[in-house]
Amino acid sequence: MNVIEIKNLTKQYGRSRGIIDVNLNVEQGEIFGFIGPNGAGKSTTIRTLLGLIHPTSGQATIFGKSCFEHPEVRKELGYLPSEVFYYDSMRVIDLLKYSASFYKKDCTKRIHELAEIMDLNLKKKINDLSFGNKKKVGIVQGLLHEPKLIILDEPTSGLDPLMQQKFFELIREENKKGATVFFSSHILTEVQKLCDRVAFIKEGRIIKLEKISTLQENNYKRISIEVKSKIPQEIQHVDGVSDFKVKGNAVNFIYRGNMNAMIKIIAEMDLANISIGEPDLEEIFMHYYEKEN
Numbered sequence: 653m654n655v656i657e658i659k660n661l662t663k664q665y666g667r668s669r670g671i672i673d674v675n676l677n678v679e680q681g682e683i684f685g686f687i688g689p690n691g692a693g694k695s696t697t698i699r700t701l702l703g704l705i706h707p708t709s710g711q712a713t714i715f716g717k718s719c720f721e722h723p724e725v726r727k728e729l730g731y732l733p734s735e736v737f738y739y740d741s742m743r744v745i746d747l748l749k750y751s752a753s754f755y756k757k758d759c760t761k762r763i764h765e766l767a768e769i770m771d772l773n774l775k776k777k778i779n780d781l782s783f784g785n786k787k788k789v790g791i792v793q794g795l796l797h798e799p800k801l802i803i804l805d806e807p808t809s810g811l812d813p814l815m816q817q818k819f820f821e822l823i824r825e826e827n828k829k830g831a832t833v834f835f836s837s838h839i840l841t842e843v844q845k846l847c848d849r850v851a852f853i854k855e856g857r858i859i860k861l862e863k864i865s866t867l868q869e870n871n872y873k874r875i876s877i878e879v880k881s882k883i884p885q886e887i888q889h890v891d892g893v894s895d896f897k898v899k900g901n902a903v904n905f906i907y908r909g910n911m912n913a914m915i916k917i918i919a920e921m922d923l924a925n926i927s928i929g930e931p932d933l934e935e936i937f938m939h940y941y942e943k944e945n
């Protein structure tokens with residue numbers, strides 16, 4: 653079953669582009685990554701999906717329902733916006749209790765558990781919190797009612813690495829308990845760690861939608877070679893070679909193709925050193941983005 657369905661979704665802000673013809677489905681139980689550079693259209697997609705802004709055309713549903721027509725659907729989900737704004741003079745606990753009052757269950761125990769995990773002082777006033785601590789308030793606020801769907805828009809900005817780690821563990825646990833997660837980010841390594849599938853968005857359009865495991869197993873190799881004589885420049889014209897960089901007697905590039913063919917070419921060289929490894933997702937991602945240009 654699809655928890656999120658987005659069909660031909662377009663949002664124009666006057667004359668400027670928001671998103672164009674976005675299509676994607678998020679299946680129940682998966683952690684789905686939504687990746688793209690600043691201004692690509694991640695927040696616009698999420699806000700349109702949540703019914704916070706009207707689409708120019710197309711549809712978006714959560715649990716089969718449009719958030720515009722069925723605002724009650726929002727009670728089933730936890731949303732962490734990319735920027736959080738609060739009434740500064742409130743205490744954290746009061747704000748969280750107020751948020752919890754929108755749901756039909758007692759969330760007190762979960763608020764305290766989440767605050768403990770995220771190392772958040774519930775007694776402080778929002779005013780006195782740093783940017784990262786305000787983000788933690790947003791995280792607790794988004795998760796306190798144990799939602800079936802968690803939508804996170806750039807959730808880790810402002811969190812230190814230790815907190816990011818704890819946050820990822822928390823999201824994994826929620827996912828194990830059955831929550832579906834939709835996670836937007838411009839940081840590939842975190843998407844790589846957490847997500848099952850990922851959609852790449854660029855200039856308002858989805859340019860690639862793939863399983864993380866496929867991206868990692870797609871036979872891209874990062875090859876670094878050091879030779880005793882001159883680097884044969886013709887390698888860069890071999891089919892499947894990209895990101896070709898020469899530095900003195902060393903060269904490194906990404907290769908996607910028949911390994912036997914490449915090894916035969918390399919075997920002709922007077923090697924000083926060689927390494928063949930997996931490129932990280934960042935490199936594969938850049939490859940897709942460059943190809944689109």
Ligand SMILES: Nc1ncnc2c1ncn2[C@@H]1O[C@H](COP(=O)(O)OP(=O)(O)OP(=O)(O)O)[C@@H](O)[C@H]1O
Pocket residue numbers: 665668669670671688689690691692693694695696697734806838
């Ligand atoms: N309220 C608005 N009015 C006009 N243009 C907007 C508005 N909100 C977003 N845009 C434009 O829509 C495009 C997509 O923006 P969006 O905020 O969705 O991107 P994003 O991928 O979430 O980026 P970021 O990570 O920087 O928030 C951008 O070109 C942006 O300038």
